[in-house]
Amino acid sequence: MQEKSPKTLYFVTGGAASGKSSFAEKVVRATGKPKTYVATMQPYDDEMRAKLEKHQQQRGGDWTTIEAQIDIVSVLDQASADDIILLDCVTLWLTNVLLGDHDVDAACDALVNALLTCACDVVVVSNEVGMGIVPDNALSRKFRNAQGKVNQMIAARADVVMTVISGLPLVLKGSYDPVSATHVFPAGKV
Numbered sequence: 001m002q003e004k005s006p007k008t009l010y011f012v013t014g015g016a017a018s019g020k021s022s023f024a025e026k027v028v029r030a031t032g033k034p035k036t037y038v039a040t041m042q043p044y045d046d047e048m049r050a051k052l053e054k055h056q057q058q059r060g061g062d063w064t065t066i067e068a069q070i071d072i073v074s075v076l077d078q079a080s081a082d083d084i085i086l087l088d089c090v091t092l093w094l095t096n097v098l099l100g101d102h103d104v105d106a107a108c109d110a111l112v113n114a115l116l117t118c119a120c121d122v123v124v125v126s127n128e129v130g131m132g133i134v135p136d137n138a139l140s141r142k143f144r145n146a147q148g149k150v151n152q153m154i155a156a157r158a159d160v161v162m163t164v165i166s167g168l169p170l171v172l173k174g175s176y177d178p179v180s181a182t183h184v185f186p187a188g189k190v
Contacts (some may be wrong), residue, residue, distance in 0.1 A: 007081070009115055010123040010176075011158035013151060015131070019167035021088055024125045025059060027176075031121065033084040036064045038075055040093040069096045070107075076114040076122070083120045090126035090154070094147055098139075098172075108150040116157060126151050128163065 010027060014020040028035050037059060043049040056065070068075050070092060079085055087093075090111075097107045115122055129147045155161045160174035169176070 007119065007186065008121045008160065009154075009158045010121070011126070011154050011161045012123060012164060013126050013128045013155075013161070014164035015128055018164045019062070020125055020127075020164040021055065022058070023162075023164050023167070024086055024088065024123045025168050027123050028084050028086045031084050033121070034064070035062065035074075036066060036083055036085045038071070038072060038085055039065055039067050039088045040056060040069055040087070040089060040182045042069050042092070042096060052160060069093065070102070072112050074116040076118040079118050079120045079122075081119040085118070085120060085122045086125070087122060088125040090124060090150060091129070091147060094150060095143065098143055098146065104146050105143075106177075108146070108153060111150070113158060115154065124158070126154065127162055142165075 010024075012020050012024045012027070016149055039052075041048065041052055043052050066075050070093070072087065093111075094104070094108075095148070098102055115124065127147070128151065129144050135141045135144055156174065158173065160176050161172045162169045162176060163172070
């Protein structure tokens, strides 16, 4: 009897339009597992609807898509151990939480706990927003600070952390070989 390998939490971050979503999709495809895409985008305008449709076409029809603009926790809680989830993305989810007047700290804690207790592998995508200028208004600063905090929370607990710059992945924690699509746990994680 072969022992089941531990589940893996991948965290893929990078700037807007850096190629992080496309790279995260490759990570998911390489596992060969049944794929679930958890979409957090709320398409408010024609540009966002067009982006959503483009992403759907690029992924293809062999994904199960679940729209979860706020309640990601219940999706993660119901996941099958044999699947892999792509959560794309924490940035849009956090925007939904913040603009919906939810308790941001409680929502972030619940998300991180759900990621840790989820039965299957999860690839989380999030924007890195802390490398630009300090925003000029309170709401934007609140968002930037919350995004930085949740990114740090996820990265601290993830097995593999990668950033994508100009379409190229850079491993920050753990290891990942894009050619063989394998990962190695950091010391103490096995």
